[in-house]
Amino acid sequence: MSTKSLIYVSFLPEIILGAFALLIMCVDPFLKKREKVFSTIISIFAIVVAFISNLLFLSRDASLITFNGMIYFDFYSNLLRGLFLLIGFLVSLFAFKYIEREDLFPGEFSSLLLFALIGMDLMAISANLIMTFIGLEILSMSTYILAGFKRKNLKSNESALKYFILGGVSSAILLYGISFLYGFTGTLSYRGIANVLSKGSGFIGSPLLFLGMGMILVGFGFKIALAPFHVWTPDVYEGAPTVVSGFMSVGPKAAGYAALLRIVFQIFPFTLPLWRELFVYSAILTMLIGNLGAIIQKNVKRLLGYSSIAHAGYMLLGIIAADVMGMSGIIFYLFAYLFMNLGAFGVISIFEGKGEKFVTIDDYRGIGFKYPQLTFPLSIFLLSLAGIPLTAGFVGKFVLFGAALMENHMGLVLIAILASLISVYYYLKVIVYMFMKSPIIEGEEIEVRYSGVALFSVLVCAFFVLYLGLFPSYLLNLSKEAVVFLGI
């Protein structure tokens, strides 16, 4: 393949997504109200085409930098891009009927979702800090709008405004950190900075470098909801439209981790001992706050918000371990988390009914055997989130905790196990309410209406949660193959 075509091939999925997003914006105004579904169909088609083009042009043996040193073309990019496209695919499927039920606008939703996917892709494939920042901004800007997508709902407005203001501050801090690094090294590319840093040992202990890297960590810590930068999470998840909350819990988190892994291991491999301590404290805080906060929640969306904080903490164990097993554990966990959390949010979006009325745990009383086709998958998702064997969540935690244990982080792993034991309580509480409690007023269970598309996507998620729990080796091997490109 010539270098010129290689440039386009390495960026092809993003081009496809962008082109289809523009197409949706051109087509949507001419559609009548009942034809609006067509926009969602275009977006699903775009994601499938981008996925196929990603599969066609894999780069399994070489790591190339294209577009004048702006993006990486390697298997890590390919695998993470596949993950993001899967997220987009499942979110669009869940949104299919949800948007119609809530009387929202499919055209805007689909195009914003595609733009958010482009931003996530850019974060994972970027080889230059300025590129990473622009990717992050595209993703954040789209999610701010999506969070406030119910324009007439006060809670949705509050959620969007909170996310926007806090997100703006965190982006500013991130950019400030990047400017420190630029002033320090005179370059913005990952390789360039790593080269400068590897030259002299005097660089490593410099407070300027420490401050720059610290600010970058704060910026990413906000996106992936690490304590102490997690405060926005429960409020934003509660107020945002449920499908969007599902997207926010997996999308920005996965993209943030993808970029953070690249930055930590490609720019700062030598300074990792300096950061490990910080990561350890943040991981402990994140796991405890997430799990303890979730116990007292009555609202299921808030509960999953706190649980998503806790899961960000578990994944941090992989960075602390800093070996191939830990890294591949993070990528495996991102996949597992995608299926189980998106599935859980999908079922919640079905149960809540028009106008998101039924979102407390009490509303779930006694529906267990009435809608087994939905409650059994939900139980699988919750058990997987709790880390019960035979599910994907168990394998993910097993790999992450095992990696941390091998690097002699005994205390940390004990705390992590304790934290996941706490989490069993609140996940099981939902299951107990569904199957063993009767409704407060007899015969007054919630009425559930669902479409075939939503049921199909719930079942797909449940299937993959079980599949990854029983046969994890294929994905684990792929993740191992991918993280080799991080140069560990």
Next chain:
Amino acid sequence: MEILIYIFAILSVLFAINMLIQKKMINVALSLLGCMVSIAVLFIYLYATFVGMLQLIVYAGSVMVLFLIIITLLDPFGKIKYTFTSRLWTFFVSIIGLIFGLLLYVIYGSEKKVEAINSSHFSIKALSDRLFTIYLLPFEVISILILVGIIGSIYFGKKNLTDGDEDENNA
């Protein structure tokens, strides 16, 4: 000439502080304008003429005009006033002091001093060279960011987002 840089540096800080303590919105905006202009002078003094001019045109010019338009639209008679409690003040001053102290410590504490970049980097030719070669992709991708921003502002700003269909039904 040396004295000019100190004058404008102090001016920019004073304008910034004034921006925080002013009670009327229009005064806040004008203080921001003063701050922007002083920083532009600093850029020009550092031979970054192009960046200085951009600062003047973009920030002091167009962004300020936008601010003023929004102020006149929202609050034409200057009725909105800010109140600052002393607790809020202590909070802000302590945070700013903390960050400022940290920066001073970092800049004077590091062994490697930051060197001034060769001023030839700042010429328009050099800038456009880089913008359209190395930084072409980020430059183009920013258009997506702006597009998303436009979608958002239209989505939130428009009063009624109805389809042609519905209007017919209503009429």
